[in-house]
Amino acid sequence: MHTISSVLAKALIDPDSISQLGIPESQLAFLNSDSVQSGVPQQIPLTDLNEILSLIQQRLGSEDIGLLAYGKAHPGNLGVLGYAIMSSSTVHNALKCIAEFYPVVGAGYCIYLEDHPSSLRFVGVSADDSWPALPRVFIDAIASITLGLLHWLVPTSCLMPILAEFTYPTPKDRRQLEAMFGRNLAFSSNVNALSFRKCDTELALATSDPSLQKIHNDYLTRKKSELTDDGIIERVKSAVLQHLHQSKPLVIDAISCSMCLSQHQLKRSLEMAGARFQMLVDEARSQYSHHLLTNTALSFKQISYSVGFKSQSAFNKACDRWFGMSPGHYRFSRC
Structure with missing residues (x-):
């Protein structure tokens, strides 16, 4: 199930500013909860959030409404994860922290970093490709708040992506997107991603604190473990999807390594969940x-x-086993 923390949802939607749009209060009820369990904000269904975002977009008549989330970018909107990000040493480590601990603010996604010789690519995809495509307003909001967070962390440097990739089709008007992310934009991509120059990601954070970072990371490691102990199947599928996107081996030693588990730990966890790795x-x-x-x-x-x-x-042969038909017939049947 795709979820997002109530804290982050409130950063994407300001209940006070949209009350004038005539959206029923009952549909905003999930934003009014401050429930926090064991130090982790309440998780809400992403479908609820996307429904509200789509309503706002329709009422305001602007395709670019998601970009307004940039103005709400602040580490505090990520809870404990935000404090860990603030205490990171560089932009690179801050993005690495997000990629490692994102399950504490959402589920159903696969977020990872691709480290290239001259660039760093921050990638986000759905962990379940059978789920409906994410709407543009949500993709824009997450990309904007991510970039805004980086600008908050390094305010003296105007950090800009060298490439921004989006899974939605090319919009009629790109001007607001270009103003936010630069002119090098790609649409109808397989993933949503922001790429930065490697030298820019080595910028130091003024808020860096190694001792605090260790405390926050240890805490997040425990919370991530608690959140995902019952979701080992989703974790494995997410790791497999990441390996597919990166053309990495789909063998258990490589997958377990990317999950920071030993092969024995992974096999045992899957056995307890009644699942098999190859399945x-x-x-x-x-x-x-x-x-x-x-x-x-x-x-x-x-x-x-x-x-x-x-x-x-x-x-x-695999398509015939999965879908009962050839890939050509399956593509045609879905048109």
């Missing part, structure tokens, strides 16, 4: 194949390699 890899491949076949124009050969098959014939 989860197969499910993740199936979901990602569904996404690529129905939402992209990639060739079948490209898709077969993207989901980890060495040949198109092997992919064709």
Whole structure:
């Protein structure tokens, strides 16, 4: 299930400022809860948040409404995670902290960093490609608040992405997006991502505090473990999806390593959950194949390699097993 913390949701939507739009108070009730359990903010269904965001967009008649979240960017909107980010040494470490501990502010996503020789790519995708596509207003809000947070952390440097990628189609008017993220924009992408120059991500944070960072990271590690102990299946599928996007091996030693677990720990956790590793890899491949076949124009050969098959014939057999038909017939049936 896709969820988001109530604290972050309030940063994306200000109940006071939208009361004049005539949205029923009953639909805003989830924003009025300050419930915090064991130091972790309440999680609310993302569908509830997206419904409100879509209503706001319709009432105001602006496709760019999600970009307003930039003005609410502050570490405090991420709870304990925000304090850990503030105490990080550099922008790179701050983004790494978000990627490592994002489960404390949301579930159903896969967030990771791609470290390239001259750039750093901050990537976010849904952990379940069978889930409906995220609306533009939500994608813009998260990208804007992420960039705004980086600007808050390094106020003396106008940190800008060298590339911003979005999964939604090219909008009619790009001007506001270009003003926020620069002119190098890509649309209808497989992932949502912001790429920065490596040298920019090495900028030091004035709020850095190594001793506090250790305290916050230790606390977040415990909370993340508590939140995900019962969700090992989702964690594995999320890790598999990340490996698919990065063309990394889909073997248990590589997956367990990326999850900071030993092979024994991962196998034992899956046994307790009544699941098998290879079964989860197969499910993740199936979901990602569904996404690529129905939402992209990639060739079948490209898709077969993207989901980890060495040949198109092997992919064709897998599609027949998953969907009961060839990839061509499946794509046509979903048009």
